[in-house]
Amino acid sequence: MRLEAITPENYEAALAVRVRADQDDLVEPVVTSLAEAYVFREFAWPRLMYDGDRVVGFLMAFLDIPWDPERDPADRRSGLWRLNIAAGEQGKGFGTYGVEEVCREIRARGGTQAYVTWEPREGGPEDFYLKLGFRPTGERSGDQTVGVRELS
Template sequence: MAVQLREITDDNRDAVLALEVAPSQKRFVSEVPESLAQAARYPEAKPWYRAVYDGDTPVGFVMLSWDVVPDPPDIVGPWFLWKLFVDGRFQGRGYGREIIRIVTALIRAEGATELLTSYVPAEDGPAGFYAKLGFVPTGEVDEDGEVITRLPL
């Protein structure tokens, strides 16, 4: 596995926009077109996003609020994992774990001491994935009912 985070450019935009989560996950995370639209709507959240590649193959997408001044309830931070998904065809191969490893190394180098994220609480949701990586609930729930979690760095 040679995972890299790459900027979305005119050369790779169509391939990245075509990535799709598994059908059962669509209620938990928005896909790339909606995520990019959200990034454009909320510039104050300092969206930082990248396509996830394994070699020359796009396999996922990640978006963070990058060193933002928190302004609850709208902006959680300073370092917030806003979007993370791996295309349904590539799940179960360790990409999600590797994306978190890369992201945490990047933000730790910027002085971050924790990474926050949130998830929809559901039996078949991503809570177990985040818990295995060391994320712990903060005790807070956002305005959409998502559980906010913290990964100490």
């Protein structure tokens, strides 16, 4: 498995990544993520996920973004912004790999915590993130639960 930056050669493969239909309300499509990566380029870290030569997913991290500058300008956070594992590739460890790679990147940049948000609903990713060591902070981002994982 490996992550690769989005390039002119692979962006169409990124756009083709689709989650299961019952997950469409849980994660934005890749095209939206790439637009956000363009707009927020100083914080966004979009990557295409491969297993050999096969594209299996897309992820995007946010790195050192001001969380709530009006409340605390020093509160800067990094974490997983999007995780889109292709419908036919779920349950094979690719999501765990992606989360671990994001945590590794945050650590390499000197970070000590990784954040993620999730939709708290039946069939949502809460159990997945809890099993990976994320714990709810008590905060909300819109309707989503904010979770944090300590990085050692």
